[in-house]
Amino acid sequence: MQPVLVFCLFVTFWNLSSCSRSGIYIDNGLDQTAMERAMTRDEKKEMELEILSLLGLPKRPRKISKSPLKRSAPRFLLDIYKTLMEQDNDENNRAKRNTEVYLSGEEQHQIHESDxxxxxxxxxxxxxxxxxxxxxxxxxxxxxxxxxxxxxxxxxxxxxxxxxxxxxxxxxxxxxxxxxxxxxxxxxxxxxxxxxxxxxxxxxxxxxxxxxxxxxxxxxxxxxxxxxxxxxxxxxxxxxxxxxxxxxxxxxxxxxxxxxxxxxxxAVNSVKPRVTREARTKKDTFNGVMTGYSKIDMDNRQDLRRSCRIETLYINFKDLSWTDWIIAPEGYPAFYCAGECNFPLNAHMNATNHAIVQTLVHLMNPQRFPKPCCAPTKLNPISVLYYLDDQNVILKKYKKMVVKSCGCH
Known part of the structure; x- marks a missing residue:
């Protein structure tokens, strides 16, 4: 019996102080989510630090003692967050809004221009x-x-x-x-x-x-x-x-x-993710998970070829125990691109002209010229609403964070 190809990859974490284990969970091909392997304490900590760095935060904000959404400032930013989400989900109907706050034309312009x-x-x-x-x-x-x-x-x-x-x-x-x-x-x-x-x-x-x-x-x-x-x-x-x-x-x-x-x-300068020596050495574990290209059991699946396509990668903030300072969203739907760019490159692969030529050259000399790579062709931003402390609240937009489509390059 041939092994089942994994189409979805989920990254979730459990509090290490509890009885549950932190780990990498995958779709086992039977509509079930199963743990591929447990993560060590160091790997979990490194993952948290990398995500915080990606968010532009030097450290995790401390726990917020007050009720989150009773105060006027968080409620105002939550309405703006909902507006941004509605614009992303319904680009053809920008007038559709379920928020309670009125935003003037100048405020809408400032929201659009700001990061x-x-x-x-x-x-x-x-x-x-x-x-x-x-x-x-x-x-x-x-x-x-x-x-x-x-x-x-x-x-x-x-x-x-x-x-x-x-x-x-x-x-x-x-x-x-x-x-x-x-x-x-x-x-x-x-x-x-x-x-x-x-x-x-x-x-x-x-x-x-x-x-x-x-x-x-x-x-x-x-x-x-x-x-x-x-x-x-x-x-x-x-x-x-x-x-x-x-x-x-x-x-x-x-x-x-x-x-x-x-x-x-x-923002004048974009935030660059931190790179540590420890992280660079974990090519098949931590960095493999973050880039969304899992090499799990690849030796057993080499004969299973699939076309370049978008796959699921989701990081749950609840499992990171961050819901006390992150107001929205509940998690980060990153997605990722995976699959083969084999000849012939079909229309659904969104192949560039260069990729088509590279594929033909690869067929003539596969040892010298590699095949095109499956990579994102469209990336959308994500907005995160969180407390900086008990009094200050921040809504930050992060560009090119969510994969929307993939193609051969």
């Missing part, structure tokens, strides 16, 4: 006193923003309730954001950043452009003294009132109404 989206919750720390008394001061810790990345945009998102004493819902108020700065003599002053008009009867999220602030704070961290919010009636510019009087939620809010800043960033 990293970060949120920062407001804090009362490091807020200096100013000569104004009726406005509200907010401060955001943006020290985790990489200096090497370009700032596409940044905005303050703040929730407005119905407010108290607003008898006329048609009254228009101007909400202005100022950057707190220091003058030469050491006195604290305000620098205008942006403003937006809002009616007394409006209920929902409003935003203010803070791009100028973030660019300055990233370039000069010591200049981050926070922002100052000022509110006044549109027809009375000199009459400043408290933000709370019109319903703006600035402090002591419910989790889902906490103000936060969101930053849209574009």
């Amino acid at each position: 990293v989206i970060m949120t920062f919750e407001s804090s009362n720390d490091h807020v200096p006193s100013v000569r104004h008394e009726r406005g509200k001061r907010l401060w955001f810790n943006v020290s985790d923003v990489p200096v090497a990345e370009d700032v596409v945009g940044a905005e303050l998102r703040i929730f407005k309730s119905s407010g108290k004493g607003n008898k006329n819902p048609g009254i228009i108020y101007t909400v202005t954001a100022y950057q707190l700065i220091k003058t030469v003599n050491g006195e604290k002053e305000l620098e205008y950043i942006s403003a937006a008009n809002i009616t007394a009867g409006f209920v929902g999220w409003m935003s203010l452009n803070l791009t100028q602030c973030l660019v300055t704070w990233v370039a000069f961290p010591n200049s981050n003294k926070g922002i100052y919010l000022s509110v006044h009636p549109l027809d009375k510019p000199g009459h400043e009132i408290r933000p709370e009087d019109i319903g703006l939620i600035t402090v002591k809010a419910e989790d889902e109404q906490q103000p936060f800043m969101v930053a849209f960033l574009k």
Whole structure:
């Protein structure tokens, strides 16, 4: 009886502290998933480090103690994540959305242009006193923003309730954001950043452009003294009132109404996976799994030739015990390309003209000229939403991560 050809490869891990073993699981050809072999503790650790490096993280973020999706910032980024997923799954119907957040045209443009989206919750720390008394001061810790990345945009998102004493819902108020700065003599002053008009009867999220602030704070961290919010009636510019009087939620809010800043960033340099001496020596084990080309029992399957095609490779974040800091997705559907590029190269093999010529030359002199290789012809990005710490949440896009099609090259 000939051995059954393996069409799917799954990589899963179990916590080594439990009774279950970590291992490489494959489809045994009988619609069953069976362990091919157990992974050692060092192999599992190396795998985790490689994936973290691929995600651009020097180490695993610590466990998040608070409830994941009750706060406003993670909920906002989760809605953006859902939007990106719907665009990937339904490219012909971009208007179809099941998210709860409204995104303006400018925000959609910033999402499209950015590789990293970060949120920062407001804090009362490091807020200096100013000569104004009726406005509200907010401060955001943006020290985790990489200096090497370009700032596409940044905005303050703040929730407005119905407010108290607003008898006329048609009254228009101007909400202005100022950057707190220091003058030469050491006195604290305000620098205008942006403003937006809002009616007394409006209920929902409003935003203010803070791009100028973030660019300055990233370039000069010591200049981050926070922002100052000022509110006044549109027809009375000199009459400043408290933000709370019109319903703006600035402090002591419910989790889902906490103000936060969101930053849209574009990566200048792509992340390069770390390569260790130990990893380079494991050609038939660890690296073989990561590249998706398994040599399991290849000696017994040499007579079984198959055409170049896409195969399944899935890494489950739950099995890595990462679900406490990764919000979405549940795993990484990498896929991979495997199979032979034999003559004749059929249309479904997506062969290049060069591959066709190389195949003919190989037939004439197989010892000198190799056959074309089965490789990805289309790679899609993947978005990962995760906590950096208890206050900061990141949505990062990783380019060329998911194999969509294969061909002979």
